[in-house]
Amino acid sequence: MNEILNKIQKTGIVPVVVLDRAEDAKPLAKALCAGGLPCAEVTFRTEVAEESIRIMAENFPDMLIGAGTVLTTEQVDRAVAAGASFIVSPGLNPEIVRYCVSKDILIIPGTTNPSDVEQAIQFGLEAVKFFPAEAAGGLKMIQSMAAPYHKMMFMPTGGINTKNINDYLAFSKILACGGSWMVSSALVKEGAFDKIEALTREAVMKMLDFRLMHVGINCEGEKDAFETAKQFSALFELETKEGAGSIFAGSMLEAMKKPGRGKNGHIAVGTNSVSRAVSYLESQGIAFLPETAVYEGENLKAVYLEQEIGGFAVHLVKK
Secondary structure (H helix, E strand, O other): OOHHHHHHHHHOEEEEEOOOOHHHHHHHHHHHHHHOOOEEEEEOOOOOHHHHHHHHHHHOOOOEEEEEOOOOHHHHHHHHHHOOOEEEEOOOOHHHHHHHHHOOOOEEEEEOOHHHHHHHHHOOOOEEEEOOOOOOOHHHHHHHHHOOOOOOEEEEEOOOOOOOHHHHHOOOOEOOEEEOOOOOHHHHHHOOHHHHHHHHHHHHHHHHOOEEEEEEEEOOOHHHHHHHHHHHHHHHOOOEEEOOOEEEEOOOEEEEOOOOOOOOEEEEEEEOOHHHHHHHHHHOOOOEEEEEEEEEOOEEEEEEEEEEEOOEEEEEEEO
16 A cells, blocks of 8 residues: 555544634644644645645644645645645546646545546556545445445545544545544634644544453463452452463453563553554654564554553553
8 A cells, every 4th residue: 555545544534624824734733743643634725725734744744744625736736845745636537636646646536436436446546535425425335335446445524523433434445534523614713723632632532442451460370360360250250261371350351371561461452443543652652562563464453562551561452
C-alpha cells in the first residue's frame, strides 16, 4: 500500500476542515495534533485554503495534510506547492485523476457506484472516497461494492459521526473515515480550539475503545500459579483454565507459571485496532517494543509498550 495511504489507515479518522480565516489554521492544527489526530483534509471551498495548508505544513511538518474538494488541476498544483501530501475530490474527474497519476500525486477521488470504482481501478488507484456516504447507501453499499472489487479500499465521508464510525471501521475494506463533527465551522469561528481538541480526543477514544482485558501476575513457579488462579476462581466463581505458560482464572486474571515481562506481571489492554492505537499513542510520545509485535497476516495483533507502569508491563491486544 502507498505510504501515505498506510498513514491514513493508521490514523483512522480524517478531519474534514473548512477555514474562512488563515489565522485559524495554526491553532486548529495544534488542537487536532494534541487531540490525537495529526491529520486534516483542508477543503478548497474558501479563498484561504491554500494559505491554511501552507501554515499547517510549515508549523506541523509531521502532520498529514490533504486538500479536499479539489475540482481543477490548477488547484492540485496550488495545494501540493503549499504542502498537501494528498488530494481528495468529491467525484471522479478523469482529467484530474490522470493529472495526479502522471505527477505521482496521491489522489482519493469520490465514488458512489461500481462504474466509478472501475474507473479508479483503470487508473491504478488503491483507494477511493465514498461520498456522500450515508446518503449513498452507507456501509451496506460499500460492502456490496467491495465484494467484486476486493483490492479497493474505501474512505467514506458524509454523515459519519461517533454513533456509526466503529461500524464503518470494523469493515476491513475501510481505509479511514472522513468527518467534520469535531471541527465544525461554528467551533472554528468561535475560536473554541480547546473544545475541538476535546472532541478530537473523544473521537479517537471512541474509535480505539480501550478496554482492560486481563491482568497477568508473575508467580514463582507452576504450583504458585495454580494456587493464585485457584484463589481468584474461588472468590469470584471463575473457571480455571490451564495454558502452556500460565493458568487463567476466567478471562480476567492470568497467573504466569514463571516470571514474564514486567516486575510484577503484565496488563493487557484491548482495542478495536492495535495499529491505530499504536499510531495514536506514538503521537502522544509513547514508545513500543517492535520485537514483541505479534501479527495475524498483515494485521498487528499485539505489542508491548516500552515503559512499565506500577511494576507492570503493558501490552495492547486486538479485541
